[in-house]
Amino acid sequence: MLGKLNLDALPYDPIAIGGAISLIGGTIGIAALLTYKKRWGWLYKEWLTSLDAKKIGIMYIVVATLMLLRGLMDAAMLRGQTAIASGENSGYLTSDHFQQMFSAHGTIMIFFVAMGLMFGLINLVLPLMLGARDVAFPFLNSVSFWLFFAGMALVNTSLIIGEFSAAGWLAYPPLSGLEYSPGVGVDYWIWSLQIAGIGSLLSGINFITTILKMRAPGMTLMKMPIFAWSVLTSMMLVVTAFPVLTVTLGLLSLDRLLGTNFFTTTLGGDPMMYVNLIWAWGHPEVYILILPAFGIFSEIVATFSRKRLFGYKSMVIALLAIAVLSYIVWLHHFFTMGAGPNVNAFFGIMTMIIAIPTGVKVFNWLFTMYRGSIDFKNPMIWFLGFVMTFTIGGMTGVMMSVPAIDFQMHNSMFLVAHFHNMIIGGVVFGYIAGFIYWFPKIFGFRLHEKLGTYVVGAWLIGFLLAFLPLYILGLKGATRRLDHYDSSLGWQWLFIISAIGVGVILLGVGLQLLQLYVSIKQRHKLRDTNGDPWNGRTLEWSTPSPAPFYNFAKLPSVTHRDEFWERKRSKSKPDASPYEDIELPRNTPDGIIIAGMAGAVGFALIWHIWWLAALGLIGCIVILIRRSIINPGEIIIPAAAIKAYENQLLKRTRS
């Protein structure tokens, strides 16, 4: 009846029990708060069933932030372990637990923090920036978010029921095959990613269509804000890379569920093929994450330098070049698998070629600042932190792109330092900067500036302390994923410094939560009075803050790049055309239901509860068919209501 599921699946060692209790406690705490404040109805009506991209964006960011906390807790436990597990001391984590923890850490950070922040910010900003009211397919948007949520729920369920994968964030076979990982851990990994991955794929389709079909009249592609270009290129990578992930996860699950021989060690299976397939997705994935961050920095640098972005056309070409090149470098993740010098050298050279358009972008940013008049608000300071850290990471990347050098660095702590360098220094810094930058547009008040400066400080110093020692460790011959090591190696002091660094990063996150709290308390003092707190350049700043649910009362038309800046400069008159009725999609719980069914299918396949899997699948199909037959239609907001609402916003601005 319940497949493989029984009471043995509950955690039995103290740390695992602690993790499960924290998770359950946290969830119950949130539920209790909602019940106490009688907010369930509000939550359901205003947020969970909403098809407003801004609301969906905020939900993504909330989930991503919660997952960031979990991922950082994992990191703290991991680095705490390595700081003390020298020689005789075996630390407080068993090897198996340690391995599950870093697998969860990597999986959560990439799929649920980075992707979540990215999709969140895009949802918040893209329609506003393009002069549109929503994305191309609002219902699909909701489905994407809820699939993301379902994947996240599945990963976290493994903390309470069962175990997680101990095979790393990419689960190479044969280790991840049935023979060496007979438990449910790898299955949790497979199905949470499979479900979340479909959500990502649908978002890719959604955002490309939005950019190509819903720009304001007059906004040609070359007049579009550069952030939109970065989203377009990133989403092109999403739609072409995620199908490969779907197949690869699918094949691994077939090996584990139905006894196929794709990646087995006998009967003709080929584990090396998995490595190729997973990285054929995996490399584009990291570019999917970084390109929007580049776009964010382009917007920030231009805005705060009060100057046009230098070399817009070059920047577009660089984005496209990076996107295209990201398809032909994947083998650099396994130079050491023995491919032969011609193949290795080809992929090495292709990899270092990517450094060229990336470097070009850095110079364009610096030359945007040159002859500018720079206001060093928080987002600009994040940019400075990014330049410092990302260039170091880029340098170490160029080093490792030389196969012969990589032979000495692959899978060592040097590699771990490099990719965290890129992801934290590039992706995380970029998305945090973007969040601070666009926060007033969404919530109507700025974040506390001074506290924000301390936040950057903590993140930057924390990052340097946590990861620069890892470069040294790698060159000392320390391989990655070790849960203990010999005391004679002289590694411990470096692991201790790294643990301190994680602590400083946690301090930074604590300061961020404090900043949020203080900013909410001081929101009247920090209010964004006219919708343009930073003297911005692009269309999103032309709406009041917080942006109304319909984004624009009258859809703008565009004649320039940096349209809003040009309008301010030429003191153009406001649009005097009459208000019109606005059609908006109706709220629906269908996204939640579909994702819930998908999650049930995932859980069922993990535990071999076949009837539940079949039921869930049928349920998804039924909901989709029902939705196509019974169209919920739109809400129409009459012009008079829009006019009244706008007048109200105007009054509030003037007061």
Place this chain on the structure above:
Amino acid sequence: MSHTLASTQNSSKVQLGFWIYLMTDCILFATLFAVYAVLRNNTAGGPSASDIFDMPFILVETLLLLASSFTAGIALLAAKKSMISLARKLLIATLVLGVSFLAMELYEFIKMYNEGHSWRESAFLSAYFTLVATHGLHITAGIIWLLVLLPKFFRSKIDSLTISRLTLFSMFWHFLDVVWIFIFTVVYLIGDKTL
């Protein structure tokens, strides 16, 4: 529901979105083809392609699917010209041909399984079953889609939304036909011959 400028704009958005989806499906199949190409000779002492494929059978299957693509194409033209009765008949023909294709494929699978040649036997068979079954699952989805669309064609008039949806369906159906051509060529025709 009003059929304003919004609806036509809607249609072009939906068409683009669907094209992009088809491209992702294309990459999905391309990946499965790549996997098949790598594993096609890993027969682990078991049967290889030439041992188990019944070419005349496959040829009939293929012709059925090609025919269904033809009937679907003409059905769309008929629907656009408001020739609803003709469209209905052609769609039913598409359905019948599609179901027959699927039935033949299932028969082939069951026969192989009963002879002891399942996906568990070797990497080659794993790749074969997965590639062909994935196509079969897509055909199944198409058949379900067609069943949902068909009732609209039992009325006296059809609206632009239905035409739009029929267009998407025929794009999907033709795409699956093209994928089948590749399967027919790579898996069945080329089989285990060295190129």
Place this chain on the structure above:
Amino acid sequence: MRKKTFLALLGGLSFFIIAATVFVLITGDNAVLNPKGEIAQKQFDLIVFATALSLLVILPVFALTIYVSIKYRASKKPVDYQPDWDHSKKAETMWWGIPIFIIIILSVVTWKSTHELDPFRPIQSTKEPLEIQVVSLQWKWLFIYPEYNIASVNYAQIPVDRPVKFVLTSDAPMNSFWIPQLGGMIYTMTGMSTQLHLIANETGTYNGVSSNISGPGFADMRFTVDSTAESEFYDWTQTSKPTLAQLDTTTYNELRKPSIPPNPTLFYLKEEDLYWKIMERYTHSSHKYHHGSNIKNESSSESSEHSGGHH
């Protein structure tokens, strides 16, 4: 404190941490940067070269960042503020051109060095290479010396200044064989035979690790390599056989079970083809394995055939 002060402190502290890291890298006892053999030495030279080349770009970037941040801050009311200046052919040419030029140089060096340091490539020497067969198990390393009828777990002895040809496979999940002071690593995989050519140019004891996760015991897959004079090495290979445990296919089946041996063990190798028999468990059902007879003449300085590994 004032923002300016805070930022200056932040910048200073960051640079201090970076400088301290560089200091430790240069002065510390860092295996990869203190090579003890020709292969590791060449890899070290490459690291220095690549770093120097990268610094040609990194240092100007840092300098330019600091310069524009200070000179063009709004509080200084910059006189040459040009809000619409957004392109310069000269600047574009420079920052497309110079990186392209640097990458071309690095590409040429990459092409050459990748061939020269191909792990399958024999090391040029007047001496005959010593062949050691390596099998990665859960969770230990088995070293087989077919020439001398001995085998060893988690320990290898090699003669100094003589090329060693490691031939590697796995009877466990994918693994990776790494002796940082002697050279880079190579993966080991079931049913395949990879190669790694190394040489120790100094006597000493070197640490080896596994650098690919293969289950809970993977952190303990450490081994030591002693590089000794030729005569000492020969004496070790002649260790009295009756005093040693025997290693044949039966005792091997015990050895391969998951375990973490506390100490290295020496064996009398009774089954000379043990390595190939281990591979055969996986290959007789697979068509991907090409036997070692494909490997070209050892004294050839051209790239050798690759048996196993990705084609």
